[in-house]
Amino acid sequence: MTTPHWDPEQYLRFADERTRPLHDLLARVPADPLSPPTTILDIGCGPGNSTAVLRERWPAAKITGIDNSPEMLTTARTDGGEPTADYLLADARDYDPAPAAPDLIVSNALLHWIDGHLALLPRWTAALRPGGSLAFQVPGNFDAPSHTLLLELTRSARWFDRLGHLGSTAAVHHPATYLDALAATGCAVDVWETTYSTLLPGPDPVLAWAQGTALRPVLTLLTDPADRERFLADYRALLREAYPAGPYGTVFPFRRIFAVATRP
Template identity: 50%
Template sequence: MVVWSPSTYLQFADERGRPFVDLLARVGAEDPATVVDLGCGPGQLTATLARRWPSASVLGVDSSPEMVAQAQEHADGRVRFVLGDLRTWTPAAPVDVLVSNATLQWVPGHRVLLPRLLAAVRPGGWLAFQVPGNFAEPSHALLHALAADPRYADATRGVARPAAADPADYLDDLTALGCTVDAWETTYLHVLAGPDAVFRWISGTGARPVLQALDDEQRPAFEAEYRSRLTAAYPERAGGTVLPFRRVFVVAQRVVAGR
């Protein structure tokens, strides 16, 4: 079980939050009553859903006790947070908007979950999700190459490894389920401030399972070599370190029967 760190994750809160805003901009729900954020993390983005839809009841769900504990500071009369696993989560009644931001990539074979997630949305409602699509980039390629080194391979074998499909794959999946689908991709050029910026970014997300799998004797050497390789791949510039980050977006509206 990976232990997630809200403070590490929130170091780059603005950059991590931008895709969420861009995703929600394409959701056409006007006055939903129920909105759910699956994989809500530390909750600051979930709270924006209540501001976007002032009449909605908003629920954030996450499998990390640490994240849910952090998220409680954003809870109020309309926004609440609970511990739960999106693989088994089911609402008491179909919801109007179901959002998942940078979470599905951690579920192996998550495309098979799409019919069940869509079933949690009422006819005419919206399913919207965003997943990273940067797993071939140096940040990840260097991580997994080093993890496969004989010095670390035994410790890192079988750790969680995120993956995602292309926009066209998700479009086909959800169109076949009777949805109207808007799918696209964007590559952001995040300019990150401070030393070891890319390491600090990925240590809060994609590299965390690998780093936690290493023992206290292995981890310092691994981190030092990984930092060095990242610095060579992402050199610091005058304005900061540029991290190209591809993301995949999908917004699907469930078609009302008879239309």
């Protein structure tokens, strides 16, 4: 998969909508008010919006955000993210959380970017202190028009030579697959899914949403501004038909898959 060039400002245009699943995820992390987590890893922290949520929930914890995007980490270290946390530039594929001995590992909308990410889960749960938890959520909407139309467009005659190799970004599994993989580690496991019917404001909001995430590999490859505009015009027309604007905004259904695994 092409390593995308990230745009923190574009990503954070929908910060509240992107952060809501994290709040729902953390609500299911086992909580002991007498023994809150003291060491937390935010793997795939992006621009620090998830790290800020963790700081609000556990103000006294040592929190480290890990990401492979220098642009995202620059924003994370500012007031736009969570400047009181520590940050590390590293790729989640290679990062070893064991030396940190965390009480909690959180991964918010990261793992779908990593092919073969099931192999990471035993390593991450093994790094937890006894009683610690791994909590992650991933998009589960890869069969939605926002993604299927994008894939069809990259494979069309007009764009195939430059973008046809991108393929699908659908690297997520069925919830039961995550349950099996995590249960095999000996953890107590809680897996579920939710579809959010998100009401997005403004013109072409699904395009704006995708420009912060799913479109990043495409925009990274299309370095010519004119090519970018042509591709965005093609994609915009498809999205307008698939997600028509209503009187109060545009409804954007978004399925998410959640998992919490707690080490005995």
